[in-house]
Amino acid sequence: MADELDLLRGADPVPADGSRFGDGPLDHRAERRLEQLLREGPPGSRRGPWLRLSGPGRARPVWSRWAPAPSAPPGTTRRHRWLPAPGRASLAWGLLATAVVTAVTLALVLSGPGTPPAIAAPRPLVVQTGSAALPLDRLAERASAAIGAAGVPRLRKGTHVRSWSLGMSEDAPPVTLPEERLVRWRPDGSHTELVVETGPEHPGRPVLSDEDGVPRLVEDGHVLLDRTYPPSWSDAPPQSPPPHDPDLLRAYLMEARFTDTPLTTPDLLDAVATLLDHWTLGQRESAALARLLQDCDALRPAGQVTDRLGRRGQAYVNDARGVRRMLIMDPATGAVLGLESTLTAPDPRYGVREGAVMSYSAWMR
Template sequence: MADELELLRRADPVPADRPPFGDGPLDQRAERHLDRLLHRRPPVSRGRPGTRRPRLPHGPAHGHRARLAWALVAATVVTTITLTLVVSSPGTPPAVAAPRPLVVRADSTPVPLDVLAARADAAAADGLPRLTRGTHVQSWSLGMSEDEPPITLPEERVVRWHADASHTELVVATDPRHPGRPVLSDAGEVPHLVEDGHVISRQTYPPSWSDAPPESPPPRDVTRLRAYLREAASLRTRPSTPELLDAVGVLLDHWTLGARESATLARLLADTPGLRPAGQVTDRLGRRGQAYVYEGAGFRRLLIMDPATGAVLGLEATVTKAEPEFGVEAGDVESYSAWMR
């Protein structure tokens, strides 16, 4: 066993930002979980409404087969992720289940939203870049269940519209934090490892000319944009701050904003209660941004904006109160989206 571990250590060393794994051999429980993960395909289990959390395997342990599988997987470097999924007991989150919340630099100076909105207005003077229909977004979402640990599923989605009003959507499994490594996916309802860049779906949709939000272009007036977001999120009343941030996510999942649209959105956000400037942060794509925080009951929203143009770079939702029934601890990231041009 020591030989396989040394082979794995040389091929794929532990990242500096992760805790080191033990050097000892797998214990009986770890072998049992590894065997279940590698050799069983159980039915799906669902947790909260609106969330999908596949059931992890259950079954008898076979020590010799598990050891042989371990050696084969180590040689292909897949064991790095597999081990982190099986060393935890069923009642605790896997070691890599949820990314930790982004950390705001303590020595940075927070930029008030009205100042950022003024910068966005200045950056939009030439009208470039322009509004584009479609999106390019990297997301991480936490799947939860009452009887299994939560898992984080990273996906990248690219939506492009064509001149005839048809559009294509490409979804791949990838995690830019760990380029080239296998990625956990639940495509097909059962969690399993796939290669980085694995195509989950590729679809082409027929022409659509809907004039209702979020299919219609967003306006460049703050009052009209607020009404647009309310309709896009199907809200009957003026949205609360969390609802407004959710609606911003809906907008950015349909449109890549131009400079003028980003400036309008920045002005709207500057008038939104409860958004506190926090300071500088580096997002999960390595981009520097200004962070704005909204604290709610049991959750935290982190809005990340470009410090020069006011464009929204990302949104993070973090659990601040443990939910033991779902295996979620305070500080787990429930969802994260990073938008790109």
């Protein structure tokens, strides 16, 4: 045992107390390869699955909404690590894993200190140059006119959403985790939730489907959560059905945010995201939301944009508190397609540059 460890130490060019690579994440390709190796194990081994943890004691990856893990004590920072599930691994397999890490680390060292870390982060969406901006009042008129048209959707509890969320730590490069989430409710009040990790090498390609009424995986993806919940009923927002009157919808969103004070535009957009993470809106609800948003002076029309699922929409932008929020809406129906939040100033403490995508959600039907 001592001989193998001495050989590994001699082959590792990085000092044990080095600050740059002490606890930093691997790049995306190396991380996926290492995960594959560690999950499969050598022939004849009985190695169990590996879990990605975020925060003390959390068995589900949560780099969600740019918020720290709720179980972490105040003042602590999150560190992204790979930890094995209980089980015994052979010495040969442990040495192989260590050799993979050493090889990746060597590649990072040889690439030079100026090489930026590989991050699966999307670029900010860009408004099409010269495109006409559609005012929100005109969009609201179109949405209202579409009510009752053939083929318009109806309100449905549940959601199908692709999301990208930025996780940050004071002692590791920022990491973006792309996920796809499908929630469907049954008539008896129970519901299913299926969440998979979707790699950035397949942008905009859905990996979940429920065409036959049963959520299922249709392409390769790392399953993060697959669970069925017992029946539950609630008459409190956002669990209760949203109204299709603008004033009532405003009060509904305030209650969903647990506040009695009027919502600022950033708070309103965050409340819209919460609503769409629970409900797939019908045409009447989309029209009510468009009429509600048309009164937001701080939400300005910016022009046409193509979202991360290849859909064309109209962008509406709000700048506040160092964050730019871009709401993307269908110009014909007023349905919300996506919401992107980017930083308008760098944050050296976390190594995040200006323009970094903090979060992005693309809602599907």
